[in-house]
Amino acid sequence: MQTVTLKPKKEMKISVEVENITPDRFAGKSEKEIQAIEAWMGNQKTTLGDLFSVKVEGSGTAADTKIVMEGDLSRVKRIGEGMTAGLIIIKGNVDMHLGAKMNGGKITVSGNADSWAGREMKGGEIIIEGDAGYYLGGGARGETCGMRGGKITVMGSALDYVGDHMCGGEIVVKGNAGILPGLSNNGGKIVIEGNTSRPGSEMVKGTIIVNGTVEEMMPVFKLEGSEAVDGVTYRKYTGDVIVSGKGLLYVK
Amino acid sequence: MELLIKNGAVFDPVNGIKGDKTDISIKDGKIVNNVSSRATVIDAGGRLVMAGGVDAHSHIAGAKVNVGRIMRPEDTRSGIKPRTKITRPWTGYTVPNVYAMGYRYAQMGYTTVFEAAQAIMKARHTHEELEEIPIIDKGALTLFGSNWPTMDYVREKDMDKLAAYVAWGLLASRGFGIKVVNPGGGEMWGFGKNVTSLDDVVPNFDVTPREIIVSLMKVNEMLGLPHSVHLHCNNLGKPGNYTTTLASMELAKQVKPSRDRQVLHVTHLTFNVWGGTNWGDFESKADEIANYLNNSENITTDMGQLIFGSATTMTADGPVQYANAKLLHAKWANGDVELEDASGVVPIYYVKQISVHAIMWAMGLELALLTKDPFKVLLTTDHPNGGPFVNYPEVVTLLMSNKKRQEEIKTLHEAVHKRTKIPGIDRELGWSEIAAMTRAGPAKVLGLLDTKGHLGVGADADISVFDIKPDQVDPSVEHAKVKSALSSAAYTIKGGEVVVKDGQITATPMGRTYWVDASVPAEHTEIMMKDIRMKFKNYYSINLANYMVQDAYLTHPQVVKAGVIPVEVR
Numbered sequence: 012m013q014t015v016t017l018k019p020k021k022e023m024k025i026s027v028e029v030e031n032i033t034p035d036r037f038a039g040k041s042e043k044e045i046q047a048i049e050a051w052m053g054n055q056k057t058t059l060g061d062l063f064s065v066k067v068e069g070s071g072t073a074a075d076t077k078i079v080m081e082g083d084l085s086r087v088k089r090i091g092e093g094m095t096a097g098l099i100i101i102k103g104n105v106d107m108h109l110g111a112k113m114n115g116g117k118i119t120v121s122g123n124a125d126s127w128a129g130r131e132m133k134g135g136e137i138i139i140e141g142d143a144g145y146y147l148g149g150g151a152r153g154e155t156c157g158m159r160g161g162k163i164t165v166m167g168s169a170l171d172y173v174g175d176h177m178c179g180g181e182i183v184v185k186g187n188a189g190i191l192p193g194l195s196n197n198g199g200k201i202v203i204e205g206n207t208s209r210p211g212s213e214m215v216k217g218t219i220i221v222n223g224t225v226e227e228m229m230p231v232f233k234l235e236g237s238e239a240v241d242g243v244t245y246r247k248y249t250g251d252v253i254v255s256g257k258g259l260l261y262v263k
Numbered sequence: 264m265e266l267l268i269k270n271g272a273v274f275d276p277v278n279g280i281k282g283d284k285t286d287i288s289i290k291d292g293k294i295v296n297n298v299s300s301r302a303t304v305i306d307a308g309g310r311l312v313m314a315g316g317v318d319a320h321s322h323i324a325g326a327k328v329n330v331g332r333i334m335r336p337e338d339t340r341s342g343i344k345p346r347t348k349i350t351r352p353w354t355g356y357t358v359p360n361v362y363a364m365g366y367r368y369a370q371m372g373y374t375t376v377f378e379a380a381q382a383i384m385k386a387r388h389t390h391e392e393l394e395e396i397p398i399i400d401k402g403a404l405t406l407f408g409s410n411w412p413t414m415d416y417v418r419e420k421d422m423d424k425l426a427a428y429v430a431w432g433l434l435a436s437r438g439f440g441i442k443v444v445n446p447g448g449g450e451m452w453g454f455g456k457n458v459t460s461l462d463d464v465v466p467n468f469d470v471t472p473r474e475i476i477v478s479l480m481k482v483n484e485m486l487g488l489p490h491s492v493h494l495h496c497n498n499l500g501k502p503g504n505y506t507t508t509l510a511s512m513e514l515a516k517q518v519k520p521s522r523d524r525q526v527l528h529v530t531h532l533t534f535n536v537w538g539g540t541n542w543g544d545f546e547s548k549a550d551e552i553a554n555y556l557n558n559s560e561n562i563t564t565d566m567g568q569l570i571f572g573s574a575t576t577m578t579a580d581g582p583v584q585y586a587n588a589k590l591l592h593a594k595w596a597n598g599d600v601e602l603e604d605a606s607g608v609v610p611i612y613y614v615k616q617i618s619v620h621a622i623m624w625a626m627g628l629e630l631a632l633l634t635k636d637p638f639k640v641l642l643t644t645d646h647p648n649g650g651p652f653v654n655y656p657e658v659v660t661l662l663m664s665n666k667k668r669q670e671e672i673k674t675l676h677e678a679v680h681k682r683t684k685i686p687g688i689d690r691e692l693g694w695s696e697i698a699a700m701t702r703a704g705p706a707k708v709l710g711l712l713d714t715k716g717h718l719g720v721g722a723d724a725d726i727s728v729f730d731i732k733p734d735q736v737d738p739s740v741e742h743a744k745v746k747s748a749l750s751s752a753a754y755t756i757k758g759g760e761v762v763v764k765d766g767q768i769t770a771t772p773m774g775r776t777y778w779v780d781a782s783v784p785a786e787h788t789e790i791m792m793k794d795i796r797m798k799f800k801n802y803y804s805i806n807l808a809n810y811m812v813q814d815a816y817l818t819h820p821q822v823v824k825a826g827v828i829p830v831e832v833r
Contacts, residue, residue: 150337151336151337151340152336153335153336153337153338154337155337215592254592
């Protein structure tokens, strides 16, 4: 078992990109080696050692590696990008692209995560105890697939476009979600415990369940009657009919 | 500035050099007989030397290329290279930024590339981009096939006015030749319709695609333009369209060429040699087209080879793009160019295990391998419709190695065995044939063979040297070596200057932009302009004064003179 603890050394006023903070990159490495790993602050190339104090205990494979990050991480982007195994525990808020393209392992955030958390992720799990920003589990601009697999759970609320262009996997938002969750959904599952508006536009496949209030329905769904899911009765819709969609939308 | 390339294994089909050790002397950007002892010497050491590559059909600049960039931000995420002291940043794969267009062509030893379609009204945009593409010489073909004045004059059978319009349109767009895309279809698409055969009548104009094609061919030869009519056939993208392609090729018999070249170039045949009646019985008829080419004169074609993976289809053929977008559930951009044409852009991903894509992959190769004369089938991918141009080395290896083809066929949908002839074709092209398909052929088709596509005295000093020794490497077996050598030229020399060394860009001079200044009798222009002024007054959304491409748009123009010479003067 390897535990790596990172704490910011200085105040980060401009954004920092740390796509190399992953259990895969840290596994079996010493403090010195981790300190030398490349990072970017704005347009300046720097190292993790320059930005963070690094403490390593033990040694292990990626699956056996735990990264703990503490402090003000609200300008730190791309933590855990493409990780395939292991654990990242973040105590605080993080900037955009948390766990982008991740394939396995687990990330937990005690605070909020900014937009594009879990962007294009393929596997693994992200748990955000605070709120999430825009495009949770979505795709970058223009991509035909956002999230393809894995699971994202948000204990708080999420902003607009939850699961944009999602092609698989599952997103659970315990609070409210902004407008247009599941936009162009192509096979993912989204559960929203709170309220939202205009879910499932351009949806082709997949499932969206809303347990709170849908403030506005898109007029592109066909009501199929009522159906019970996990013991709860919903109105069941299919659509988006404009794109001959076979998506399922369950609304209380 | 003098340069001497020694000991190259030169392949130059125009001058009959087939791998012989030949020295090439260069002075002031041209190939000369000999140079002084002060010349800089490059020792090719028995490596492959050919003229700089020439691409007669690629979409490198203009409105629809830029629409492709706008609608595909995800494409920009690939192919990124930061700027250096010499080069600006590179981005993109199917729709690269302007800088990467020039750098990547030069890296592959290409020095001349023609944009295959610009509407006159969008020509300023085309030239704004061409002006930013580094290194290569370039030009743009101008769309005339669905323009209102074209169809008016075709109906009136007034070839003098049509010639005057074409000459003026080339001036207005600083264009190089006549491009015809789905003639009549662009106009029909304005009403949500399309033409389905050469003899469908275009409403409001009372002309047929057949009449449009033949009239423009006649006018092309009246004007003696360097290039011929460059045709994107009707019915493109529909199973069974090979009959339309054959019927269109037949039209070439009605016109005699005014110069030593074809009268009709039928482009990107991967999209035009389709048999069957639907996607279920879809099959390749490339063999029939190749057979026709083997028995006819005055027609040239290009492959439009399909490359598996990401591509962006972009064309002035508006209706076919609507059909594509519906079929693929893909993003779709549609354009209407007022009185001139339509356009559409749709991204696509070609997949080895999809039967239609596997069959299309075979079509371009069948065409190239079954047509005897390599000058009749140019190597293109119809960038970025069949795939991005950076894959040309892959196409070359497929043509040179049956082993490579058989390896590839094993990974494809089984339909490639039943619905194409490719598994049974064992022809392997040699370096002379490749030089013809990528250098001499395109230069001849464009009418630029005096200065491009060969290494004879007087030609532009556009030369490519590749890190492969033809007498030691058998392309049939060692295809991986060929691909890697062609992807990254040992030297690319453009106008006598070394622009690429060992695959790295070493200099970024600005290339020239070719356009054709065709003269017609002033009185023909005068009466034609009356109609044009009327059309601007009544229909166009912009003024005539804001329409013409001005000289300021071309900082390095290369004007080719052509035009109607009155009989009595001859």
